[in-house]
Amino acid sequence: MNLRSARMLLPSASDYRALPRTWRGDLLAGVTVGIVALPLALAFGVSSGAGAESGLVTAIVAGAVAAIFGGSNVQVSGPTGAMVVVLAPILAVHGAGALAAICLMAGLIVLIAGVLRLGRTVGYIPWPVIEGFTLGIAVIIFLQQVPTATGTPVGESTNAVIAAAQSLAAVAWPKLGWSLLLVGIVVVIMLLSTRLHPRFPGSLLAIVVASLIAALVGLPVDTIGELPTGLPAPMLPAVDLTTLLSLVGPAVAVAALAAIESLLSIRVAATLADTGQYDADRELVGQGLASIASGLFGGMPATGAIARTAVNVRAGARTRAASTVHALLLLAIALVGASVVAHIPLAALAGVLMVTAVRMITPSTVRTVLRSTRADAAVFIVTAVITISVDLIYAVLIGLLVAGFFALRQLAGTSGVHREELPGLAQPGDERIAVFRLEGALFFGAAERMLERVAELRDIEVIVIRMSQLQILDATGAQVITELITSLERRGITVLVKGIPPQHRPLAERVGVLASLRHQNHLFDELGAAVAHARSHVARAAAP
Numbered sequence: 001m002n003l004r005s006a007r008m009l010l011p012s013a014s015d016y017r018a019l020p021r022t023w024r025g026d027l028l029a030g031v032t033v034g035i036v037a038l039p040l041a042l043a044f045g046v047s048s049g050a051g052a053e054s055g056l057v058t059a060i061v062a063g064a065v066a067a068i069f070g071g072s073n074v075q076v077s078g079p080t081g082a083m084v085v086v087l088a089p090i091l092a093v094h095g096a097g098a099l100a101a102i103c104l105m106a107g108l109i110v111l112i113a114g115v116l117r118l119g120r121t122v123g124y125i126p127w128p129v130i131e132g133f134t135l136g137i138a139v140i141i142f143l144q145q146v147p148t149a150t151g152t153p154v155g156e157s158t159n160a161v162i163a164a165a166q167s168l169a170a171v172a173w174p175k176l177g178w179s180l181l182l183v184g185i186v187v188v189i190m191l192l193s194t195r196l197h198p199r200f201p202g203s204l205l206a207i208v209v210a211s212l213i214a215a216l217v218g219l220p221v222d223t224i225g226e227l228p229t230g231l232p233a234p235m236l237p238a239v240d241l242t243t244l245l246s247l248v249g250p251a252v253a254v255a256a257l258a259a260i261e262s263l264l265s266i267r268v269a270a271t272l273a274d275t276g277q278y279d280a281d282r283e284l285v286g287q288g289l290a291s292i293a294s295g296l297f298g299g300m301p302a303t304g305a306i307a308r309t310a311v312n313v314r315a316g317a318r319t320r321a322a323s324t325v326h327a328l329l330l331l332a333i334a335l336v337g338a339s340v341v342a343h344i345p346l347a348a349l350a351g352v353l354m355v356t357a358v359r360m361i362t363p364s365t366v367r368t369v370l371r372s373t374r375a376d377a378a379v380f381i382v383t384a385v386i387t388i389s390v391d392l393i394y395a396v397l398i399g400l401l402v403a404g405f406f407a408l409r410q411l412a413g414t415s416g417v418h419r420e421e422l423p424g425l426a427q428p429g430d431e432r433i434a435v436f437r438l439e440g441a442l443f444f445g446a447a448e449r450m451l452e453r454v455a456e457l458r459d460i461e462v463i464v465i466r467m468s469q470l471q472i473l474d475a476t477g478a479q480v481i482t483e484l485i486t487s488l489e490r491r492g493i494t495v496l497v498k499g500i501p502p503q504h505r506p507l508a509e510r511v512g513v514l515a516s517l518r519h520q521n522h523l524f525d526e527l528g529a530a531v532a533h534a535r536s537h538v539a540r541a542a543a544p
Contacts, residue, residue: 008279008281008282009114009115009279009281009282009285010069010282011068011069015073015319015320016319016320016321018276018318018319019319019321022316022318022319022321023321025315025316025317025318025322026316026317026318026319026321026322026325027321027322027325028315028316029312029313029315029316029317029322029325030312030317030321030322030323030324030325030326030328030329031325031326031329032201032311032312032315033076033308033311033312033315033317033322033323033326034325034326034327034328034329034330035201035204035329036201036203036204036308036311037059037063037076037078037305037308037326037330038056038059038204038330038333039203039204039206039207039344039349039352040078040079040203040305040308040352040353040356041055041056041058041059041078041079041330042055042056042224042341042344042349043055043349043350043352043353044078044079044080044081044083044084044300044353045058045079045300046148046224046346046349047084047088047141047144047145047148047349047350047353048079048083048084048087048088048091048300049087049088049091049092049096050087050091050096050099050300051096052224052225052227052341052349053227053228053232053298054079054099054298054299054300055078055079055299055300056227056330056333056334056341057231057232057294057297057298057299057300057334058078058079058294058299058300058301058302059078059079059326059327059330060231060299060327060330060331060334061231061290061293061294061297061299061327062077062078062290062291062293062294062299062302063076063077063078063290063302063323063324063326063327063330064323064324064327064328065286065289065290065293065294066286066287066289066290066302066304066323067320067323067324067326067327068286068320068324069282069285069286069289069290070282070283070285070286070287070290070304070320071119071266071278071279071280071281071282071283071284071285071286072265072266072269072275072278072279072283072304072309072320073275073276073278073317073318073319073320074269074273074275074309074312074313074317074318074319074320074322074323075262075265075266075269075278075283075304075309075320075323076304076305076308076309076311076312076323076326077262077286077287077290077302077303077304077305077323078302078303078305078308079299079300079302079305080261080303080304080305080306081137081138081141081353081356081357081360082133082137082257082261082303082392083254083257083258083261083300083301083302083303084141084144085137085140085141085144085160085387085392086253086254086257086391086392086393087102087254087300087301088144088158089158090102090250090253090254092158093158094246094247094250097237098239098243098247098250099295099298099300100235100236100237100295100296100298101237101239101243101244101247101251101295102247102250102251102254102295102301103291103292103294103295103296103299103300103301104236104237104291104292104295104296105244105247105248105251105255106251106252106254106255106258106291106301107255107258107287107288107289107290107291107292107293107294107295107301108288108292109251109252109255109288110255110258110259110284110287110288110291111284111285111288111289111292112288113255113259113284113288114281114282114283114284114285114286114287114288115281115285117281118259118281118284119263119279119280119281119282119283119284120280120281122259122260122263122264122267122280124400125260125396125400126376126379126399126400126403127369127376128369128372128376128377128379128380128383128399128403129379129380129383129396129399129400129403130264131365131366131369131380132379132380132381132382132383132384132387132395132399133383133384133387133392133395133396133399134360134361135360135361135366135380135384135387136383136384136385136386136387136388136392136395137360137387137392138357138358138360138361139160139357139384139387139388140160140387140388141353141354141356141357141360142353142354142357142358143160143161143163143164144160144163144164144353145350145351145353145354145357146163146164146167146168147163147164147167148179148222148346148347148349148350149179149180149183149347149350149351149354150167150168150171150176150179150180151171151172151175151176151178151179151221151222151347152167152168152170152171152172152176153167153170154167155167159389160388161388161389174220175220175221178219178220178221178347179221179345179347179350180347181219182210182213182214182219182221182345182347182348182351183347183348183350183351183354184351185206185209185210185213185348185351186203186206186207186209186210186348186351186352186355187206187351187354187355189202189205189206189209190202190203190206190351190352190355191355193205193206203352203355203356206348206351206352207344207348207349207352210344210345210347210348210351211343211344211345211348214343214345214348215343219345221345221346221347222345222346222347223342223343223344223345223346224341224342224343224344224346224349225342226342227334227338227339227341227342228338229334229335229338230331230334230335230338231297231331231334232297232298234296234297235296236296237295253391253392253393254301255301256393256396257303257392257393258287258291258301258302258303259284259287260396261303261304261306262283262284262287262303262304263280263283263284263304264304264306265303265304265305265306265309266278266280266283266304266309268306268309268310269309269310269313272310272313272314273313273314275313275317275318276318283304287302287303287304290302307356307359307360308326312326366380375403375406375409375410376406378402378406379399379402379403379406382398382399382402383395383396383398383399383402386398386399411440411441411472412441414440414441415438415439415440415441415442416437416438416439416440417436417437417438418436418437418439419434419435419436419437420435420436420437420466421435422435422531423527423528423531424528424531427535429535429538429539429542430535431459432459432460432461432462432538433460433461433462433463433464433531433534433535433538434457434460434462434463434464435463435464435466435527435531436463436464436465436466437466437469438465438466438467438469438470439469439470439471440469440470440471440472441470441471441472441473441477442470442472442473442474442477442480442481457493460493461492461493461494461537461538461541462493462494462495462496462534462537462538463488463493463494463495463496464496464497464498464527464530464531464534465481465485465495465496465497465498466498466499466527467497467498467499467500467501467504468498468499468500468501470501470504473501473504473507473508474507475507475511478504478507478508478511478512478513479511479512481508481513482511482512482513482515482516485497485513485516485517486516489516489518494518494522494534494537495517495518495522496517496522496523496524496530496533496534497513497514497517497522497523497524498523498524498525498526498527498530499524499525499526499527500513500523521533
């Protein structure tokens, strides 16, 4: 990487060039998204098993670092529901003590991916896969709130569906009734607030109302509990080599999710308003540094938050100053309002996340995917089911494999092997000449069809293979052509090749297509010359 490329991955004064014109909108947007982010940060921290403090620290530290070093002018970063889905089972297995190590390892992986310029790879993820794991994430987030919403212990299983069922089996009155009451209050307020104004901070109002009711009535429900004032001191995790090795797999999963969700978020933000260009590679660098910083302060791995980024843009944000204001507002709350936050009922936070999960699902989008094509519908369903039943990262990988299978099958359908009439007036012996046109894609998924089609020929002395309309050729396709020519020549059939496209010529030479021809002059650029040579060959063979 040269010096100029390295500078493009770092902050610069140009990031704030528009600030003199946009500072009012950025300030308002930062305050707005900060208010929206507070209950979500607390809720995601609790839901992941890391604790409310960890969620708040992540929103502050990672939010500020990603705002400064990231590749988007409007991205808002912090704890997210998707990260909770991946992180919760990891912490259940390895314990909360592994959180800092996972943050540092995952952050380093994402940082390296940015330095290696891998930011554009997210564009290879098909839309049905994205929508499938979004649906799966929403279902898991909702199910993860069942224990808190019902006031029951978390189930022993790491699978959200089974754990929710285990929690429901342990419900007890009156705690169940009081918890559901608070959840219901939060849901109603959040739903009504959107009717008043789309930007109205309904989740914050719902938390305030539920907390006041719980405190005034003295409801026997669990609360967040005491939080430290301000940020904890940064420190490196104390882990041994064995523990680090056991965390490599989880760290890779967390890093993959952080990269995918962050890059998807800035793509979505770019469609909402004209907020300037984004740099996907720099975004990975920023998100990697954000997770590393978050881990040092006791936070969670961070990602770009699609919902909060959308709120930021719609509230008027145009520069990264808005995201920085969001982090500073949360820091101020941590410094002066920790004692108030400690009294928030966990059931109220569960209600916020349940509504958030439902809002992640857009019925019209689901219907569109299911009605598009059978292949896309299958990819969508497979990805969603595996996300819920197995694991998010496996779901994305399997979704990509299924999508790749259908894409290759469709591409194979565009290939063709067509027999053509000989050009010009018919001449004696033409019935002993066959011209075949190869078109479309000849790769490992379609090559065998050509072999079967040509192998059926009988009573033919010369075959002309036209390759000028062949758009895609891989090593398997070239090898099949080589085998075909060799097989036909062994049967006494002369093979002439016409018009190998320039982009395929090196591969044809390396694999042996040209070497398999009987003579070098059996390669032609024009069809007329190839047919003339074929006719002369038939005429010589027929001569006494």
